[in-house]
Amino acid sequence: MAELPAARITAAQPFSSTGVDYWGPILLKPPHRRAAPTKAYVAVFVCFATKAVHIELVSDLSTAKFIEALRRFVSRRGLCNEIYSDNGRNFVGAANELRQIVRSKDHQQTIARDCAENGNRWHFNPPRASHFGGLWEAAIASAQKHFVRVLGTHTLAYDSMETLLAQIECCLNSRPLVPLSDESTDLEVLTPGHFLTGAALKAVPDIDVTDIPFNRLRQWQQIQKMFQQLWKRWHLEYLSTLQSRSKWCNPPVPIRKNQLVVIKDENSPPMSWPIGRIIELHPGDDGTTRVVTLQTPTGRYTRPVSKICLLPISSAAEKLNSTPTHCKHVNM
Template sequence: MGGVWERMIGIARRILDSMLMDLHSKHLTHEVLTTLMAEVCAIVNSRPIVPVLSDPEAPMILSPNMLLTRKTYNIPTDFGPFSIKDMYKSQWRCVQHLANIFLDRWKKEYLQTLQVRRKWQKTLPDLCVGDIVLVKDSSTARCEWPLGIITNAIKSADDKVRKVEVKIVKDDKSMTYTRPISELVLLIHED
């Protein structure tokens, strides 16, 4: 009965409740709150719709924003890092700071729901070359979800894969990063 979207609504509401109960957010004007809610809607609607069935060489992740606007590109919305001091300088910076707080919490809480929950005692197959993953990356702009393909699996001393090299294609440029498996969400396992 709508468990998936009810869970997303619950996550967004829990984040907003904790943010708006904060002492710094008590004096928001109607315009600031309206703009913040528009930013929150943009963040929530930029999430990937799973399962992702994209070619890793030309990644285009289907999102609700693509369905709503019929546009296939991401509008850059990251205007830089903002601190708590910026909240007092202008209302726009206040909204950007609050949107960044929401985005950080949304990434931490929502990305975990994309992974299949399994008991930790089960032995799971290691990530391997050819697996398609989402990269949990805090350095990317708002509303971006980097999709990558594993090019090399690096085993640790216990013969388990703990790090991988991930190839990400962005703006027609191919980049390879080394990431721990805790920063990846497996989408498609290469069989």
């Protein structure tokens, strides 16, 4: 595996280096009952440095529609210095049209000088090399898999689908990354939303409608039910990626006091990540810690280590990156 490119570790601002890809098609509710459902696609923009996600709904795969989605994205997130994508025809066409606009003599006088001189640099992956775009492919997999399962055979109108995708985008950008500090009294974590708004993203409080049948809910409640079902699936899957499960022949992941953790709670509402800091360890007879006491904003709780997820920190990273202890062969 090659080293990370410079765009992955240095960025002047969020989305200055961006990867983009599509998923779909998805079916939208037609304007008339007798009309057939219409197809649409979802464009996913991923920031290389902060892993923030931006989602746009696109009506088709034409170059013109992608340029419209790109303009909406730039209007909200800022101009990109570098854009990475695969060799899709719509991406190639968009890159050619933007290059012609920037270099055209008719438009150079109206476009700002910095945009003309520092136009978007578009990078294409080699043909049939989807693994070169693993960053945005992982973001698509995070949302698409559960989105398809939750949506099922239901069809939504265009504006309802935009609402659902915007909530999914906010959900992905609320995930905890690393602790903000090592202070014992600080229970804040860094999220992609901090780079976009300066603070953690929150959801509007809503009642839990996951157990209510669809035919008893209004249209906006049906959207919330889909979002709540997706949240319950996705956030548990994301927390499982934070839990390092080593084999018995390897030493366990070190658990120390003052570490910041995410508490695994299946009933947590959307956009809520219960955070706690380890204040006491309860090791067993073999010296391995399986139970800890946590300090949370609402009090102290005792939880097994299977219900907490350690956030990456420098000391833990050094232990995890060290050479693992190999199993000894035992003659039976």
